[in-house]
Amino acid sequence: MRHWPKILILLLSLLFTQTDVAIAGDDSLHQIQVLLISNNFVEKTQAVSLLALHSHPRTEEILKAFLEGELYYRKSDKLLLIAKKQGRQYSISDALTGDELGVVKKREIKKIRSNNALRKKIRIVLARKELNSVDPTVRYQAVNAMLGNPDVGITSQLQDRLKLERDQKVRNILELALAITRLEGGEKEDRLSAVAAVSGSLEPVIRSKLESIVVDDPIEEVRVAAKESLNKISAKLQFYSFLETLFFGLSLGSVLVLAAIGLAITFGVMGVINMAHGELIMLGAYTTYVIQKAMPEFIGVSILFAIPAAFIVSGLVGILIEQTVIRHLYGRALETLLATFGISLILQQAVRSIFSPLNRSVVTPDWMSGSLEINSVLSLTYNRLYIIFFCLLVFVILFLILKRTSLGLQVRAVTQNRAMARAMGVRSSWVDAMTFGLGSGIAGVAGVALSQLTNVGPNLGQAYIVDSFMVVVFGGVGNLAGTLISGFSLGIANQFLEPWVGAVLAKIFILIFIILFIQKRPRGLFPQKGRSAEG
Amino acid sequence: MLALNVLKKTAVGLAAAAVLSGSAQAAGDTIKVGVLHSLSGTMAISETTLKDTVLMLVEEQNKKGGLLGKKLEAIVVDPASNWPLFAEKARELIEKEKVSAVFGAWTSVSRKSVLPVFEELNNLLFYPVQYEGEESSKNVFYTGAAPNTQAIPAVDYLMNDIGVKRWVLEGTDYVYPRTTNKILEAYLKAKGVSEKDILINYTPFGFSDWQSEVSRIKKFGSAGKKTAVVSTVNGDANVPFYKELGNQGVSAENIPVIAFSVGEEELSGIDTKPLVGHLAAWNYFMSVDSEENTAFIDAWHAYIKDKKRVTNDPMEATYIGFNMWVEAVKKAGTTDATAVQxxxxxIAVPNLSGGLSAMMPNHHITKPVLIGEIQADGQFEIVWETSGLVAGDAWSDYLPGSKDIIADWRAPLSCGNYNVKTGKCSGQNF
Structure with a gap:
């Protein structure tokens, strides 16, 4: 038993050091808590720095809650809480232990506010913690968040990670991140190899670092290498920016086509100048709003339900307008114009009275927000991507209806020769109502799409009526394919002009162009030929 | 038939009441104030709230016993967002209704439209909205922010506290953004920001296709220097703007947007998630922690009977303007326009952020400037404020045409457009 005393001492010392650590931990935790609750952002920043270094197992949860705006404290005892909103109350849990503490009223707790600088700092801290996550995409994002960040210790942390990393994608970005750190300072060879390593990367951080090297670096060779690398990058950038503008053009074009395609039927095929077309779009947008209100639990799919609903609502209103007003005014263009203008005012006021003059907020479902990142300079926003596809889909369906169904056949027959069609037993008045309903319904569907892009308010329709007529007239009255091509070309032209001359002038130029074009070709891009062309 | 009878009776009753009140007014035991805010049309969204604010203030003043021993009576007219109609309605208020002062107007163009009427008929207009400056009328009291009590401190904050080096000045294409941006551009250049670090851009009213604009901002902001957007984008064009910023991944942490026209009222009813962290500069936020503010919010909720309604900066400006007028009438002992002027x-009255705002000789007032970050609940977290109050400057010191001009309506100068270099007073000298 000679060893007893030794063991005893060992055990005792172990015990002591343990409690020592625990006490120190509590102390610094208390300090962090005080700093966090402070109203001073400098002190809060200190708290985040301390938390980052702290060994407490829940630091990550606390920081995440802080980032999400869910970190609170209890007014009575200043206890740090993580609170989640539940209706009008908050369910709280102890931030340090994770114990559930039940549900409280807003009055009992106070939010720990953060600001941009603080959120940015937390993101970096979290990224450093997530660097060793099991999920490679999390690791990738973590490194991405740290690109070009000069914080102390990041370089060595990245180097350590690179030694362990197996995933190729993460390795690449790790190497890139390390190359960025080598770009500044270090030996000439270091900088040269770094310039070579980052060559061709599109990250904005790299571009700005290279730019400063081109100006500031003392060694000629490095400057030249950086310059070359920059030239390569800007060539790539130009290409991607061209692609981006093209996408913007297609997207604006798809909006124009969607807004105009219903009009292409009512105005183009039937010859009715329908000034209330914009309001039919607006009704579609409001239908989306109502559907979302009716099913708040299923925002994600509500928009899919809204499409048929908007078609039916706008289509029925369209048929009603046709039956009560337009039917009596066929062949009298000016009177139709005035009457439908009146209807548009009535519809606007009706919406104002029912829904208030304020804009309504239509929620964008999660699957439609954000963007598809092709690379760090080119990303396509999901809502617009979906709308382009949706526009093409609507076009194809409409085209098929007109070309392949008996209704389509009758519509074409009536527009070509009304008297003859009636002689053949086509109920022309029924066909008129159905066609107008179809055109109006499509306008409603366009409203669903527009509710995702713009404000849903009583004036929504007015913003699109001029554009719609422009597209139909430019494309050639009575020609669906013409509408499609004209919408997309006007959209693309507008987006290519906009960076040059600004949004206001771009629109003016487009209008001037159309006026001149109509002077030269009054029947638009694709005039109707042969029998269907009016005398 | 019964319903019709009831209707008839009510109509007769109403007519009788109108006649009675008419005769009471003629007897002259009330002091009338005009409320000239659009209750229909595009501006109704913003202006209706201010009408309600004035009505609430009048009611409260009457509960306190009125003014000079008389009750206050608010006369509400609706200029319907129609600028020439503002002038007509102003004339109607002054000549026909014989009001002692008018609280109203929102857009700069409506103020310009009524200005000659107030000067001709010598009445008082209290204008409660932030505006572009470059004006000082004997008959108008500007209780909202001038560029130096909103835009300039906001830029200072971004420059000194956030370290912004590159600037996008994004605005809607009309007079307020254009003048403000002209002032800001001159200011930034005076601070040593080079031409290529400033991008100025305008979009039409109600603009919704923000994709290229945002992409341009993104590219401009990727040059390695900290970039911020100073937004004078007006009205509902803001919603698609912020939505597009969110979709294209422009976060407040990378490129913050500071807005001068986005307040609590504009944020209520839109999805604020993509906006969190973006900034706004005002002289008041609903989240201001002061006793006056809590009392004001409670009074507002009680008056409007809706706990969800928010308060905003132009409401505070209306509150200050109204109280200043009340104090001035008490001091003068009469409602006569010249005496009140x-x-x-x-005169200094409490503002809602816990201080006193005073009317300066140039008819602008002193205010604190606050910068707030948008929170997920549609409120602002105040992240910065000026250490003291800032006095509104009618004529900007940063524009070549107006830096030598001052406004001082005290005798003996009594001029809103006095050139200190030439010693001449031009225009607006009644």
Missing amino acids: EAIIG
Whole structure:
């Protein structure tokens, strides 16, 4: 038993050091808590720095809650809480232990506010913690968040990670991140190899670092290498920016086509100048709003339900307008114009009275927000991507209806020769109502799409009526394919002009162009030929 | 038939009441104030709230016993967002209704439209909205922010506290953004920001296709220097703007947007998630922690009978303007316009952020400037404020045409457009 005393001492010392650590931990935790609750952002920043270094197992949860705006404290005892909103109350849990503490009223707790600088700092801290996550995409994002960040210790942390990393994608970005750190300072060879390593990367951080090297670096060779690398990058950038503008053009074009395609039927095929077309779009947008209100639990799919609903609502209103007003005014263009203008005012006021003059907020479902990142300079926003596809889909369906169904056949027959069609037993008045309903319904569907892009308010329709007529007239009255091509070309032209001359002038130029074009070709891009062309 | 009878009776009753009140007014035991805010049309969204604010203030003043022993009576007219109609309605208020002062107007163009009427008929207009400056009328009291009590401190904050080096000045294409951006551009250049670090851009009213604009901002902001957007984008064009910023991944942490026209009222009813962290500069936020503010919010909720309604900066400006007028009338002992004009200069009343705002000789007032970050609940977290109050400057010191001009409505100068270099007073000298 000679060893007893030794063991005893060992055990005792172990015990002591343990409690020592625990006490120190509590102390610094208390300090962090005080700093966090402070109203001073400098002190809060200190708290985040301390938390980052702290060994407490829940630091990550606390920081995440802080980032999400869910970190609170209890007014009575200043206890740090993580609170989640539940209706009008908050369910709280102890931030340090994770114990559930039940549900409280807003009055009992106070939010720990953060600001941009603080959120940015937390993101970096979290990224450093997530660097060793099991999920490679999390690791990738973590490194991405740290690109070009000069914080102390990041370089060595990245180097350590690179030694362990197996995933190729993460390795690449790790190497890139390390190359960025080598770009500044270090030996000439270091900088040269770094310039070579980052060559061709599109990250904005790299571009700005290279730019400063081109100006500031003392060694000629490095400057030249950086310059070359920059030239390569800007060539790539130009290409991607061209692609981006093209996408913007297609997207604006798809909006124009969607807004105009219903009009292409009512105005183009039937010859009715329908000034209330914009309001039919607006009704579609409001239908989306109502559907979302009716099913708040299923925002994600509500928009899919809204499409048929908007078609039916706008289509029925369209048929009603046709039956009560337009039917009596066929062949009298000016009177139709005035009457439908009146209807548009009535519809606007009706919406104002029912829904208030304020804009309504239509929620964008999660699957439609954000963007598809092709690379760090080119990303396509999901809502617009979906709308382009949706526009093409609507076009194809409409085209098929007109070309392949008996209704389509009758519509074409009536527009070509009304008297003859009636002689053949086509109920022309029924066909008129159905066609107008179809055109109006499509306008409603366009409203669903527009509710995702713009404000849903009583004036929504007015913003699109001029554009719609422009597209139909430019494309050639009575020609669906013409509408499609004209919408997309006007959209693309507008987006290519906009960076040059600004949004206001771009629109003016487009209008001037159309006026001149109509002077030269009054029947638009694709005039109707042969029998269907009016005398 | 019964319903019709009831209707008839009510109509007769109403007519009788109108006649009665008409005769009561003629007897002259009320002091009338005009409320000239659009209750229909595009501006109704913003202006209706201010009408309600004035009505609430009048009611409260009457509960306190009125003014000079008389009850206050608010006369509400609706200029319907129609600028020439503003002038007509102003004339109607002054000539027909014989009001002692008018609270109203929102857009700069409506103010410009009524200005000659107030000067001709010598009445008082209290204008409660932030505006572009470059004006000082004997008959108008500007209780909202001038560029130096909103835009300039906001830029200072971004420059000194956030370290912004590159600037996008994004605005809607009309007079307020254009003038403000002209002032800001001159200011930034005076601070040593080079031409290529400033991008100025305008979009039409109600603009919704923000994709290229945002992409341009993104590219401009990727040059390695900290970039911020100073937004004078007006009205509902803001919603698609912020939505597009969110979709294209422009976060407040990378490129913050500071807005001068986005307040609590504009944020209520839109999805604020993509906006969190973006900034706004005002002289008041609903989240201001002061006793006056809590009392004001409670009074507002009680008056409007809706706990969800928010308060905003133009409401505070209306509150300050109304109280200043009340104090000035008390001091002058009369509601006579000329006497009130003389009495009001130097009068200080509590503002809602816990201080006193005073009417300066140039008819602008002193205010604190606050910067707030948008929170997920549609409120602002105040992240910065000026250490003291800032006095509104009618003529900007940063524009070549107006830096030598001052406004001082005290005798003997009594001029809103006095050139200190030439010693001449031009225009607006009644």
